[in-house]
Amino acid sequence: xxAPEPEAPTTAPTRAKDHSPWNWLLFLPxxxxxxxxxxxxxxxxxxxxxxxxxxxxxxxxLGVSTTTLVYQMTKKRGSR
Amino acid sequence: MWRDHLTEIIVFSLLFLLVSAMGFVAARWRRPKDMxxxxxxxxxxxxxxxxxxxxxxxxxLYTAYTFVAVPALMFGAGAAGxxxxxxTIVVYxxxxxxxxxxxSVSHRHGFVTPADFVRTRFDSPVLALLIAITGIVAxxxxxxxxxxxxxxxxxxxxxxxxxxxxxxxxxxxxxxxxAAYTYQSGLRAPALIAFVKDSLIYVVILVTVIYLPxxxxxxxxxxxxxxxxxxxxxxxNDGILLNGNNQxxxxxxxxxxxLALFLYPHSITGVLASRNRxxxxxxxxxxxxxxxxxxxxxxxxYMAIAAGVKPLPGASAGSVDNNTVVPLLFDxxxxxxxxxxxxxxxxxxxxxxxxxxxxxxANLFTRNIYKEYLKRDASxxxxxxxxxxxxxxxxxxxxxxxxxxxxxxxxxLQLIGGVIILQTLPAVALGLYTRWFxxxxxxxxxxxxMGLGMWMLYQVASPTKKHFGGSAFPLEKFGxxxxxxxxVGIVAVLVNLAVAALLTLILRATKAPEGVDGTTPDDYFxxxxxxxxxxxxxxDADPAREPVA
Numbered sequence: 001x002x003a004p005e006p007e008a009p010t011t012a013p014t015r016a017k018d019h020s021p022w023n024w025l026l027f028l029p030x031x032x033x034x035x036x037x038x039x040x041x042x043x044x045x046x047x048x049x050x051x052x053x054x055x056x057x058x059x060x061x062l063g064v065s066t067t068t069l070v071y072q073m074t075k076k077r078g079s080r
Numbered sequence: 081m082w083r084d085h086l087t088e089i090i091v092f093s094l095l096f097l098l099v100s101a102m103g104f105v106a107a108r109w110r111r112p113k114d115m116x117x118x119x120x121x122x123x124x125x126x127x128x129x130x131x132x133x134x135x136x137x138x139x140x141l142y143t144a145y146t147f148v149a150v151p152a153l154m155f156g157a158g159a160a161g162x163x164x165x166x167x168t169i170v171v172y173x174x175x176x177x178x179x180x181x182x183x184s185v186s187h188r189h190g191f192v193t194p195a196d197f198v199r200t201r202f203d204s205p206v207l208a209l210l211i212a213i214t215g216i217v218a219x220x221x222x223x224x225x226x227x228x229x230x231x232x233x234x235x236x237x238x239x240x241x242x243x244x245x246x247x248x249x250x251x252x253x254x255x256x257x258x259a260a261y262t263y264q265s266g267l268r269a270p271a272l273i274a275f276v277k278d279s280l281i282y283v284v285i286l287v288t289v290i291y292l293p294x295x296x297x298x299x300x301x302x303x304x305x306x307x308x309x310x311x312x313x314x315x316x317n318d319g320i321l322l323n324g325n326n327q328x329x330x331x332x333x334x335x336x337x338x339l340a341l342f343l344y345p346h347s348i349t350g351v352l353a354s355r356n357r358x359x360x361x362x363x364x365x366x367x368x369x370x371x372x373x374x375x376x377x378x379x380x381x382y383m384a385i386a387a388g389v390k391p392l393p394g395a396s397a398g399s400v401d402n403n404t405v406v407p408l409l410f411d412x413x414x415x416x417x418x419x420x421x422x423x424x425x426x427x428x429x430x431x432x433x434x435x436x437x438x439x440x441x442a443n444l445f446t447r448n449i450y451k452e453y454l455k456r457d458a459s460x461x462x463x464x465x466x467x468x469x470x471x472x473x474x475x476x477x478x479x480x481x482x483x484x485x486x487x488x489x490x491x492x493l494q495l496i497g498g499v500i501i502l503q504t505l506p507a508v509a510l511g512l513y514t515r516w517f518x519x520x521x522x523x524x525x526x527x528x529x530m531g532l533g534m535w536m537l538y539q540v541a542s543p544t545k546k547h548f549g550g551s552a553f554p555l556e557k558f559g560x561x562x563x564x565x566x567x568v569g570i571v572a573v574l575v576n577l578a579v580a581a582l583l584t585l586i587l588r589a590t591k592a593p594e595g596v597d598g599t600t601p602d603d604y605f606x607x608x609x610x611x612x613x614x615x616x617x618x619x620d621a622d623p624a625r626e627p628v629a
Contacts, residue, residue: 053303060371
């Protein structure tokens, strides 16, 4: 059996199974937590936490909500 | 003296024995059809659902060493230690789509290790061997570090002796028990114990973050105390905020560590043990809950500063062991019985990942060295048996690292481990998406990345050491006129990729043989219920798959 070329156009229909515009949202929680200009400061403090700490902890919420949203929007429904 | 800590020792020992018993019973949990098969022993039957996977992968990635070392880093250096938070936020969206492809192709071909995948994808036993060795070498010191975690706790409880043997006896006993139940139950043992581990850790952390700030005068005071400490220290790179020079290091370290995390063989083991693609996706969106825990645990380092904790002396005269600050904080601030619970949480927190890591390393040896080079026609039962025995050897090796070498050496090795496991990224992670890279290009890229990474790590000095003093490489050594630093792993993997790409272009132009891709595009989307191919039969029946390179 000859091995099919991975980049061959015949793979397009199956490939589409993982393709969704929603996936682009995943870049948000990858890029945003890696920009120190957002979080590297003391003020304002919340419950005594400098911005550096509460904002980075808050990005956990950004991460969870984004991946959850993408999962919900792309999960298999029926045979699709 | 240990007598002062009797309550703590008793609580610790009781909880430790409880999970050990669970470890042995786990062999019968979820009724394996046939334990004498690597799929059952090494991957728990590939049947774990959402909750088990959550505890297993979580218990796997957030280790005792994390719980001890991250606050220790915060205690010593401040804001730079908080990198663990963005690191564990970034990792899940990053691997959300990648891991389901790995799961699918592994499900269809019966892959147990990342090197199995590389072997079939690039038709190169040499590349697969490199990936396997990289995985084993990166994992060994990681297991040893789990022991460092337990040892920090034992040291605080005063369970320590004068002679080398007496000092390490508790660790040796703990690991003998761990080895015995891992041998018997395989991946089911850490999966079951992870429930206890996480319950204990959640309880301890919830109590800590509510009770300790109240006792220490509130979060504001805790941060102010940390700020005052770093203001007074002569080190220019500490502080409760980053400065201009370590921001690049912070970001590249967080990103590089995230890239490395799921290349570690033990993370892949946890993922391959899950039942279907949905379980993985759901977990990738839920696992960051642990990051919150990790962030709060990191802040224990500042609480220790506010509480005036003085770390115990280290192995060499005049040094301090910052790893003891969290156990000491618990000892000072909590009643004895609760400190015992907290210690047990750390101790058990070491067992779960240590078990998974030794299983992953054993699987690599079995599949990619034993079966590939020593016994091509090994039966599934023989494979399982070799893996079980190798997992014992791996643990003995880890204990030997701690007993006969300075634990600091393991910490250095782990630092190196992160850099070297990153060098498998082009073959394993990019290999899941494209076969564009030529196998020889990948091999040479690996060599280049590894060589550069080692050289850079060797150049990094710290106040206490001339070499291997950390992962922050000063850019001025590359000739840039700047005090900024960058994470070694990122530079090494970029060079690895560049070399692999360049060589691929050259090899393609010279029409060097590329081997046969044993996977089809469709393999990357297979899900639960898909008919499986038995890898042994497939490989033996198809002469085209014989090694070429």
